[in-house]
Amino acid sequence: MHVDLRDSQFLVVGGSSGIGLAVATAAAAAGAAVTIASRSQAKLDSALAGLGPAATGRQLDTTDLASVEAFFAGGAAWDHVVISAAQTTSGSVRKLSLSEAHATMDSKFWGAYHVARSAKIRDHGSLCFVSGFRSVRPSGNTVLQGAVNAALEALSRGLALELAPVRVNAVSPGLIATSLWSGMSQTDREAMFASTAERLPVRRIGNSSDVANAVLFLACTPFATGSTVVVDGGGTIA
Known part of the structure; x- marks a missing residue:
């Protein structure tokens, strides 16, 4: 599919790293005027160095409703x-502290909710959440992540009706090789990736660009709304 985003204003919240940065890079390559938002000015500066002179960056903490409202005012x-910004904590429900659980909800769900509530989007434009395949394929150690992702996907379907004719969708990635896993040792990380790849029908781990392709598909497909596009290498069926 030919992607042409010339003359469009494209905002990526969480666009300074990982999947968000891949989306911003792909959108810029398709001609969009890209703005990335992140809490970290250092990460913004680093990302902007690779996005080109047409891209801009702005600091934003999505968990702070007043800041979000001021950002869009x-x-x-x-x-x-x-919306790709999120910091989540894994762990079983009975071992994860409530403060960690609340922080995960604040970051991934309420942060996205704040942006969706405040953002001004032109008619027939689009809003896209990045959720995750644990919404439909839970594991015993990622129960909260699955619940948050399912909530985001339900939110996208409801907002597709409430915000129409703005189009609202979600992209649901599986295991993606990003800096999210940098806290693991290289040996453990490579072993996890190899083990997962063996179980997936595609026989490999996902890349951020795989998810970015799906995000741009939804942005450039005017008949797509209320949809969740799963990009998981077959993880939900494996």
Whole structure:
């Protein structure tokens, strides 16, 4: 599919690293005027160095509703908004502290909710959440992540009705090789990737660009709304 985003204003919340940065890179390559938002100015500066002079960056903490409202106040409407910002903690429900659980919900669900509530998006433009395949394929150690992802996907379907004719969708990745796993030792990380790849029908781990392709597909497909596109290498059926 030919992707042409020339003359469009494209915002990626969480666009300074990982999947968000891959989305921003792909959107910029398709001609969009890209803005990335992140809590970290250092990460913004690093990401902008590779995005080119047409890209801009702004600091934003999505868990702070007042900051989110101020971010969007008075500005022009966006053509496309993608929300990829999240910091989550794994662990079983009975061992994960409530403060960690609340922080996960604040970051991934309520942060996205704040942006969806405040963002100005032009008619027939798009809003896209990044969820995760644990919404439909839970594991005993990622129960909360699965619940948060399922909530985001339900939110996208409801908002597709409430915000129409703005289009609202979600992309649900499986295991993606990003800096999220940098806290693991290289040996453990490579072993996890290899073990997972053996079980997946595609026989490999996902890359951020795989997810970015799906996000741009939804942005550029005017008949797509209320959809969740799963990009998991077959993880939900393996």
